[in-house]
Amino acid sequence: MTEAVSPITHRRVLTIALPIVLANITVPILGAVDTGVVGQLGEAAPIGAVGIGAIILGALYWLFGFLRMGTVGLTSQARGAGEEGEVVALLVRALLIGASGGLAIVVLQVPLMWASFQVSPASPEVEALATGYMRIRIWSAPAAVAMFGITGWLIAQERIRAVLILQLWMNGLNITLDLWFVMGLDWGVNGVAFATFLAEWSGLGLGIWFCRDAFSGTQWRNWARVFDGARLRRMAVVNTDLLIRSLMIQGIFVSFLFLGAGFGDATLAANQVLMQFLFITGYAMDGFASAAETLVGQALGARRRASLRRAAWMTSFWGLMSNIVLALVFAIFGGWIIDVMTTSGEVREVARLYLPYMIAAPVLGWAAWMLDGIFVGATRSGDMRNMMVVSFLIYAVAAWALMPTYENHGLWGALLISFVARGVSLALRYPALEAQAG
Helix, strand or coil: CCHHHCCCCHHHHHHHHHHHHHHHHHHHHHHHHHHHHHHCCCCHHHHHHHHHHHHHHHHHHHCCCHHHHHHHHHHHHHHHCCCHHHHHHHHHHHHHHHHHHHHHHHHCHHHHHHHHHHCCCCCHHHHHHHHHHHHHHHHHHHHHHHHHHHHHHHHHCCCHHHHHHHHHHHHHHHHHHHHHHHHHCCCCHHHHHHHHHHHHHHHHHHHHHHCHHHHCCCHHHCHHHHCCHHHHHHHHHHHHHHHHHHHHHHHHHHHHHHHHHCCCHHHHHHHHHHHHHHHHHHHHHHHHHHHHHHHHHHHHHCCCHHHHHHHHHHHHHHHHHHHHHHHHHHHHHHHHHHHHHCCCHHHHHHHHHHHHHHHHHHHHHHHHHHHHHHHHHCCCHHHHHHHHHHHHHHHHHHHHHHHHHHCHHHHHHHHHHHHHHHHHHHHHHHHHHHHCCC
16 A cells, blocks of 8 residues: 555644654754854854855755755655655655755855855945855755755655754754854854854765665666656756746845845844744744645645645644744744844844744745645646746835835835735645646
8 A cells, every 4th residue: 555545644744744843943943053153242243144154055055945845746756656666766866966956056156156245235244254154164065955855855755753863963963063163162153154064964974874775776776767858857847947936935035135234234133033033934834844745745646636635734734833833932932032142232122123023924924835835745846936936026026115115124024925925826726736636
């Protein structure tokens, strides 16, 4: 019996989602530690530098985020259809794409950094610190990008314990090295970069070890299957659509950071502190979205419409419950979290001013995050691409209309409007997705 005909219960949804939530929570905790460690220096510039450097590299890496999403969707469907050879071939393809993409980033680092700061209005001090940070951390790009493929493959296999251990190892090591390099050795911003560099390479090694069963036989060397023209074309179409979607969503977040920098270093630092709240929400939701990706993909591979619908509704229910809890946590403890992340009185004051947007974000963004997972599982990448373009344009118009009058308030408002637009537009395409299951 395939995984697709196994009952989709609350327990099964939570068994997939909760370990991923626990694993992903360590990622924004890592971001908070990065921010908090340099925040102890008592200056706004180091906070802004780590923020800009991490956002730029994160944007470059997440251009390859299609690799995780596409691998989950295609592998889940292959499992649902009982195509074990294709499951192994998808892992090999993902690793090859990841390594090639990471090497391309390393080779092109000079023009990429130059282009990034051409559009950044940050102060010279922030720019200099951020450049040093990126010059160190970028050498782990092949590991960071390949990890997208490994993680996606493990999630599709419902090997959630491996995903949890992998994330805990990487982020736990990163946090430990952060504290040692910055607080102990006084390496400053560069210490944060070295910590991430070492953690990402160690994570790749551990991830490959978790996938060792796929390499124990001969199927991974079936190059005729790995490079099969029809399967490569399908993967290319899905990944290209998801790449365009990634470009649009990163365009929103990168422009948000750069536009915020135009309001001064204190506002830039405050936005970076508050962005950690948004990352916490996104990474928590990723657990339930990942459950949707896996269960929807398997149901579609087995051509079971009722299972697909049940997977979509049950994962969405738990995602909504999670976001309501997060909104309440931010409302009650938001001020305290800000104080932990920075000792700068000016940054604390500015961050508190915009905290209400973080309380609203989990509820307003729920539909967008969950429908992304549902559409990934169904490999409806064309819909995801098109609706992301629509959301990007709505964000741009909202920012253009709101910022002249409301400044940083208008910028935050435009970001939340883009979340709502993505959720509504994808919801309108859901009936066509369900019909795909037959």
